[in-house]
Amino acid sequence: MKGVEWFRSVGTEKCPGTKVFSLTGKVKSTGLIEVPLGLPLSELIDHIGGGAPEGIRVKSVQAGGPSGGCIPLERFDTPIDYDSLKALGSIMGSGGLVVTDENTCMVAFARFFLAFTQHESCGKCIPCREGTKRMLEILDRITQGQGHLEDLDELRNLASVIQRTSACGLGQSAPNPVLSTLRFFEKEYLAHIQDKCCPSGVCKSLLTFHILDTCRSCGLCARNCPVSCISGEKGKVYLIDQDRCIKCGQCYRVCPFGAVAKN
Amino acid sequence: MQKDFIELTINDIPVWVAPETTLLDAARAIGVSIPTLCHDPQLTVTGACRLCVVEVENKDGTTRLEPSCSYPAQAGMVVRTNTREVRNARRVIIELILANHPHACQTCVRNGRCQLQSLCREYSIDEYKYEGARREVPKDTSTVAITRHPDYCINCGKCVKVCREVQEVNALEFVNRGFSIVTMPALNLPLSETVCILCGQCLLKCPVAAIRDRSYVREVEAVLDEKKRLLTVQVAPAIRASIGELFGLPPGSLLTRKIPTALRRLGFQHIFDTDFGADMAVMEEGHELLERLNAGGPFPLITSCSPGWVKFMEHFYPEFIPNMSSTKSPQQIVGTLTKTFFAERRGVAPSEVYQVAIMPCSAKKWEIGLPQNSRNGLPDVDAVLTTREFADLLRLHEIDLPSLPDSDFDLLLGESSGAGVMFGAPGGMMEAALRTVCSIIEPGSDRLEFPVLRGYGGIKEGSLIVGDTELKLCAVHGLGNARKVLDAIKSGEKTVHFLEVMACPGGCVGGGGQPLPTTEDIRKRRIEAIYAEDRSKPVRLSHRNPAVQEIYSSFLGQPLSEKAHELLHTGYSAREPHGI
Numbered sequence: 089m090k091g092v093e094w095f096r097s098v099g100t101e102k103c104p105g106t107k108v109f110s111l112t113g114k115v116k117s118t119g120l121i122e123v124p125l126g127l128p129l130s131e132l133i134d135h136i137g138g139g140a141p142e143g144i145r146v147k148s149v150q151a152g153g154p155s156g157g158c159i160p161l162e163r164f165d166t167p168i169d170y171d172s173l174k175a176l177g178s179i180m181g182s183g184g185l186v187v188t189d190e191n192t193c194m195v196a197f198a199r200f201f202l203a204f205t206q207h208e209s210c211g212k213c214i215p216c217r218e219g220t221k222r223m224l225e226i227l228d229r230i231t232q233g234q235g236h237l238e239d240l241d242e243l244r245n246l247a248s249v250i251q252r253t254s255a256c257g258l259g260q261s262a263p264n265p266v267l268s269t270l271r272f273f274e275k276e277y278l279a280h281i282q283d284k285c286c287p288s289g290v291c292k293s294l295l296t297f298h299i300l301d302t303c304r305s306c307g308l309c310a311r312n313c314p315v316s317c318i319s320g321e322k323g324k325v326y327l328i329d330q331d332r333c334i335k336c337g338q339c340y341r342v343c344p345f346g347a348v349a350k351n
Numbered sequence: 352m353q354k355d356f357i358e359l360t361i362n363d364i365p366v367w368v369a370p371e372t373t374l375l376d377a378a379r380a381i382g383v384s385i386p387t388l389c390h391d392p393q394l395t396v397t398g399a400c401r402l403c404v405v406e407v408e409n410k411d412g413t414t415r416l417e418p419s420c421s422y423p424a425q426a427g428m429v430v431r432t433n434t435r436e437v438r439n440a441r442r443v444i445i446e447l448i449l450a451n452h453p454h455a456c457q458t459c460v461r462n463g464r465c466q467l468q469s470l471c472r473e474y475s476i477d478e479y480k481y482e483g484a485r486r487e488v489p490k491d492t493s494t495v496a497i498t499r500h501p502d503y504c505i506n507c508g509k510c511v512k513v514c515r516e517v518q519e520v521n522a523l524e525f526v527n528r529g530f531s532i533v534t535m536p537a538l539n540l541p542l543s544e545t546v547c548i549l550c551g552q553c554l555l556k557c558p559v560a561a562i563r564d565r566s567y568v569r570e571v572e573a574v575l576d577e578k579k580r581l582l583t584v585q586v587a588p589a590i591r592a593s594i595g596e597l598f599g600l601p602p603g604s605l606l607t608r609k610i611p612t613a614l615r616r617l618g619f620q621h622i623f624d625t626d627f628g629a630d631m632a633v634m635e636e637g638h639e640l641l642e643r644l645n646a647g648g649p650f651p652l653i654t655s656c657s658p659g660w661v662k663f664m665e666h667f668y669p670e671f672i673p674n675m676s677s678t679k680s681p682q683q684i685v686g687t688l689t690k691t692f693f694a695e696r697r698g699v700a701p702s703e704v705y706q707v708a709i710m711p712c713s714a715k716k717w718e719i720g721l722p723q724n725s726r727n728g729l730p731d732v733d734a735v736l737t738t739r740e741f742a743d744l745l746r747l748h749e750i751d752l753p754s755l756p757d758s759d760f761d762l763l764l765g766e767s768s769g770a771g772v773m774f775g776a777p778g779g780m781m782e783a784a785l786r787t788v789c790s791i792i793e794p795g796s797d798r799l800e801f802p803v804l805r806g807y808g809g810i811k812e813g814s815l816i817v818g819d820t821e822l823k824l825c826a827v828h829g830l831g832n833a834r835k836v837l838d839a840i841k842s843g844e845k846t847v848h849f850l851e852v853m854a855c856p857g858g859c860v861g862g863g864g865q866p867l868p869t870t871e872d873i874r875k876r877r878i879e880a881i882y883a884e885d886r887s888k889p890v891r892l893s894h895r896n897p898a899v900q901e902i903y904s905s906f907l908g909q910p911l912s913e914k915a916h917e918l919l920h921t922g923y924s925a926r927e928p929h930g931i
């Protein structure tokens with residue numbers, strides 16, 4: 089309506105104009121927003137999104153949809169334009185912005201997006217068709233506590249070959265979530281591999297629920313367990329049968345005394 | 352002059368190429384051979400495997416990887432084909448293929464002649480790197496000629512493309528997508544229930560063992576061991592010009608007189624020559640042409656010696672059935688005469704005689720099973736071995752073909768003229784027939800070579816004045832070419848009196864049973880060998896072949912006689928499914 093001149097007067101010199109984003113995840117107000125290019129991420133998340141809800145610590149934002157990359161909190165001063173996002177291993181892509189917090193496991197998060205693109209591969213070219221499958225299998229192993237240290241180099245190598253040789257944008261960008269999380273959240277990968285632990289408590293295979301000595305044997309957990317794997321009697325600490333536990337977390341949530349621990 | 356060329360550098364070597372040249376071809380021009388899996392000069396480019404990637408420098412000094420098979424050379428380009436990154440990318444691609452491929456080289460028919468295997472060696476792949484899920488699709492052993500093994504398929508797409516673009520049969524398709532993608536007939540039908548004509552061109556293009564011969568080596572081995580039946584064999588014209596390649600000789604090497612020695616060592620008692628059957632086919636089909644010239648049609652008379660073509664015609668163009676020559680193929684003529692004339696002369700029951708046909712063709716395996724090619728429940732030809740299977744059988748029996756002494760085929764069904772051997776070259780069947788037809792119409796005018804029918808053109812056309820008739824000739828190979836000509840004949844755009852159709856590109860020298868690799872260049876060299884063989888023959892006209900004369904005088908009477916019709920002619924019918 090206002091013409092090209094006006095549109096170009098907004099934004100940055102190299103990336104003039106505005107862009108519509110879909111802001112979701114751990115912010116107070118989510119939704120579609122249109123902002124001038126070049127706006128710092130923090131501005132967008134804190135002002136427009138209203139920042140994180142009470143008691144939540146923002147960890148990163150996945151920019152660009154499933155083929156985009158994860159940008160950590162420390163880099164929220166980054167202006168949103170094509171080149172700056174690219175420099176961080178992310179893309180403008182679909183304009184999706186998913187804000188994550190401490191309860192998001194970045195390995196599982198990357199795996200989730202890769203599973204999506206892997207499923208969407210048309211199958212024409214080998215790097216995308218076969219490579220995303222193998223990356224996904226490696227991530228599966230890591231999130232199940234069966235990863236090896238060498239897997240990280242393997243992921244990086246596969247990712248770079250897939251990026252550089254795939255025939256179309258889908259394959260070329262599919263590894264972004266993995267590469268960017270490897271770059272900014274390698275610690276989380278290492279925790280899964282070396283400590284066999286998921287710091288955010290998301291990866292079920294790496295989770296165990298225990299009942300602590302503070303158990304008052306109220307039996308609430310046992311009544312709520314969907315697979316009835318908690319047993320106990322009055323006056324004794326209840327016990328979880330680890331072989332049958334499906335790690336649903338129900339006991340952890342219902343225990344009125346905080347006697348169920350997860351780690 | 353210079354304007355038509357662009358300059359670029361490949362591995363720091365300056366190269367001048369015509370615009371539109373691919374980086375792959377530009378590199379080849381300076382002796383850099385980049386590996387490929389999905390690229391083939393006869394097929395459209397799809398850039399599917401990405402194995403051929405090379406490094407291209409961007410303006411800002413950074414680099415990118417591009418597939419050289421599909422990327423056009425541009426002026427000033429700086430290309431590197433063998434950097435560390437490029438080698439790493441190719442290695443990863445090979446390792447990714449292996450992760451989804453049976454680890455079964457020892458028991459694989461392609462062992463030793465597999466492009467994937469060679470690549471593993473070239474890129475020193477020494478372990479299976481990625482373990483994980485494999486695509487599992489059942490094999491398809493429904494046809495008598497070729498079998499499909501999708502577990503081995505690397506999805507290069509060449510089978511789909513050759514079937515679609517060269518043969519225009521469209522029997523194969525990509526099915527599913529992503530990790531589950533696989534090439535197979537539409538609706539996952541068994542190949543035997545499709546319009547597939549069993550030409551085997553897909554097998555020739557397949558870089559791995561995903562498409563194979565249905566092998567009859569074991570069966571023939573057993574019969575040879577038993578020695579219960581009278582063992583006879585016939586050898587197609589194209590074999591002598593190609594089998595040497597499977598023993599390390601260059602394409603175009605002729606081993607005509609080694610073959611009978613080898614067959615005798617295998618234990619065959621009577622060594623016949625399909626060339627003789629070709630001479631007989633010339634007599635019968637030549638007289639069909641003469642009859643039609645007298646009767647004024649129907650034209651064109653269309654050759655029927657290529658079973659791939661016959662099956663194609665029955666699926667796609669049954670309206671041309673009245674045009675088809677009713678003469679059997681040379682293979683079936685030799686088969687029939689073996690089980691009738693020869694058995695009679697030897698005083699043995701046809702059931703006592705076993706006949707193997709050594710053929711360049713996978714569709715010949717289908718042909719021997721047709722009901723019209725059996726007599727009292729006994730097939731005229733008992734087993735077909737392709738050129739490749741023949742070489743396997745020889746190796747199994749420790750026979751090193753090139754170092755054998757020479758010997759000759761046996762009388763009578765092993766005696767042939769130069770015309771007979773011409774059936775191995777595209778246009779050769781027609782040329783052979785015309786030699787005889789011309790000399791019948793114009794006695795004494797020995798016309799031996801018909802330049803319009805020579806060479807590799809897919810559609811060769813010309814006209815021939817013989818007597819007071821002008822004959823319009825057309826010879827095609829590859830069924831895509833056949834479609835063009837048949838459609839033009841149907842629409843009235845083209846008038847043809849005599850049409851030769853060979854299903855396979857290059858005719859029988861390029862048949863689906865021939866040695867791997869079978870490229871255009873190799874086909875051409877085999878054709879030259881066929882021409883040389885013809886020129887070296889003392890008799891070059893079928894009707895002057897003494898064995899042919901003897902068969903007619905002592906057994907069949909005249910060409911097209913009642914007995915000849917009974918034994919040497921056949922019929923056709925529309926075949927389901929009807930092709931489009």
Ligand code: SF4
Nearest residue numbers: 210212213216256259
């Ligand atoms: S990169 Fe593109 S063309 Fe290649 S398989 Fe993936 S989606 Fe298909």
Ligand code: SF4
Nearest residue numbers: 313333334336337339
């Ligand atoms: S985590 Fe779920 S399944 Fe496991 S013990 Fe608790 S309630 Fe039962």
Ligand code: SF4
Nearest residue numbers: 456459462465559560
């Ligand atoms: S197709 Fe090639 S790589 Fe595969 S098993 Fe056979 S020989 Fe080995």
Ligand code: SF4
Nearest residue numbers: 514547548550551553
């Ligand atoms: S044998 Fe011939 S017709 Fe059949 S699928 Fe292969 S190329 Fe197509």
Ligand code: SF4
Nearest residue numbers: 504505507508510557
């Ligand atoms: S069957 Fe062979 S030619 Fe066809 S796509 Fe698979 S590997 Fe390629």
Ligand code: SF4
Nearest residue numbers: 657659712855859862
């Ligand atoms: S051209 Fe020759 S090899 Fe091909 S189908 Fe016909 S007879 Fe067989």
Ligand code: FES
Nearest residue numbers: 398400401403420
């Ligand atoms: S050969 Fe170039 S992409 Fe396959």
